[in-house]
Amino acid sequence: MQDLTITKVELFKVPPRWLFLKITTASGIFGWGEPVVEGRAATVEACIREMEEHLIGHPANKIEDFWQMIYRGGFYRGGPVLMSALSGIDQAMWDIKGKALGVPIYELLGGAVRDKVKIYGWVHGDTPEEIGKAAQWRMDNGFQAVKLNVCDHMEWIDTPAKVKQAAAKLAAVRSVVGDDICIGVDLHGRVHKGQAKAIAKALEPYDPYFLEELVLSENNDTLKSISDYTSIPIATGERMYSRWDFKRVLEQGTVDILQPDLSHAGGISEVKKIATMAEAYDVAIAPHCPLGPISLAAALQIDFNCINALIQETSLGIHYNVGADLVDYLTDPDGFGLRDGFVPLMTKPGLGIEIDEEKVRAAAKIGHNWKNPIWRNPDGSVTEW
Structure with a gap:
């Protein structure tokens, strides 16, 4: 029987803006996690480190x-x-458990x-x-x-020119990709309630896949009037942290797509519950x-397992990634097997990837x-980024 008692906790703050966690057990099996708040990695x-006293000595399988x-x-x-x-x-513990049992994590959640x-x-x-x-x-x-983002600095209620600029950006993408390609629109919480309907109306002719964070998550109660106004699916959730946060928007019936973050919303354990x-x-x-x-x-382990998983965001080639990109810390640059806009079913144990520890260190x-x-x-005046 493998001893999965946690014996060591290591943290690595690596470019461009990430924090990696390695948890090692008494039997030598280790797991990786990515706990970070962008811009607050040290926090x-x-x-x-405050949790470490609870981690050391705890069975990683529990x-x-x-x-x-x-x-x-x-x-x-x-x-x-x-x-x-x-x-x-949570990610690292699931990685350990999957490796100990020799199966991908989605198998432990009920299969693909x-x-x-x-x-x-x-x-x-x-x-x-x-x-x-x-x-x-x-x-x-x-x-x-x-x-894409279609707007940047926005006043609480801004000019018609700003609204038209947002629509022009989406129109440019639609003209390039055609109607067979889905285009998500991220407003990043930059739009306030008074401007939201005008933005939605201006974007609607170009058939966006969804409007993400049209308003800040703390203003989700305003989504009722917006969702009744537009046919565009409403998405939110990256700044929501547990099933109790998501419960409220589900009860309101105003959201079509939830976007929990596997590094913010309680890990694999919690996001599985949110998805259910x-x-x-x-x-x-x-x-x-x-x-x-x-x-x-x-995130992909959740996607493979949950029937209502729609599409997956990646940071591959994103403009934030200065100094390192998504696959740079993998032993195999093709570790996700991306082909024609899809990631095929991952079959390796645990999280399904192999981190290049030497490069991380x-x-x-x-x-x-x-x-x-x-x-x-x-x-x-300060405005939303």
Whole structure:
């Protein structure tokens, strides 16, 4: 019998903006996780160090017990830091359990429901012309779905010109990719309630796949009036951290796609529960993942197992990834087997990927201090990034 008692916890802050976790057991089996809040990597690292006394000596196979102990054992619970720390630990423990049993994680969740998962690639540009060229590059590289931001600095209620600029960017992509390609639109919480209907109306002629974070998650109660107004599917969830956060939007009946992040929303254990809740409300999931290879591998395990998984975000070639890209920390650059816009069913044990530990350790000596920019409107007031 393998001894899966946790004996060692290591953290690696690596470029471009990621935090990797390695948990090792007494039998030598180890697992990887990716616990991070973008721009707050050191804070999450400190949180895991506070949890270390509970980790050392805990059986890595008792995943649910550890999750409940950390979540319920503290008087204060939830939020981005605690849940992101718990997410990475959860991923690593599932990785260990899968490796110990010699099966992919999705097998432990009930098995696969699909043979491959569609992914989308980010397209970025400051003008419609630039963003159209970026979309063409994605098409030339086999993608069958893309996503873009259509607006940047936004006032609480902005000018018609800003609304038209947003529509022009989406129109440029649609003209390049045609009607057989899905185009996700990410508003990044930059639009406020008073502007949301105008934005949705302007984008609707170009048939976006979904509108993501049309308003901030703390304003999700406003989605009722917006969802009644537009035929575009509404997506949200990257800044929501547990089933209790998602329960509210499901009860309101205003969201069509949930986007929990495997590195923020409690890991594999919690996102599986969120997906099951969503299925009961006839709502799809499309896990958020602008992060690294471990977070993506965890998301794919959910995608393979959950019938309502729609599409998967990846950070492959995203404009945030300066200094390192998604596959740079894998021993095999083709580790995800991406073909024609899909990731085929992964069959290796655990998370299904092999991390290049030597490269991780070298990169951790460089580290990073990534922070998102602070945006201000022309009058000097802070606005959403």
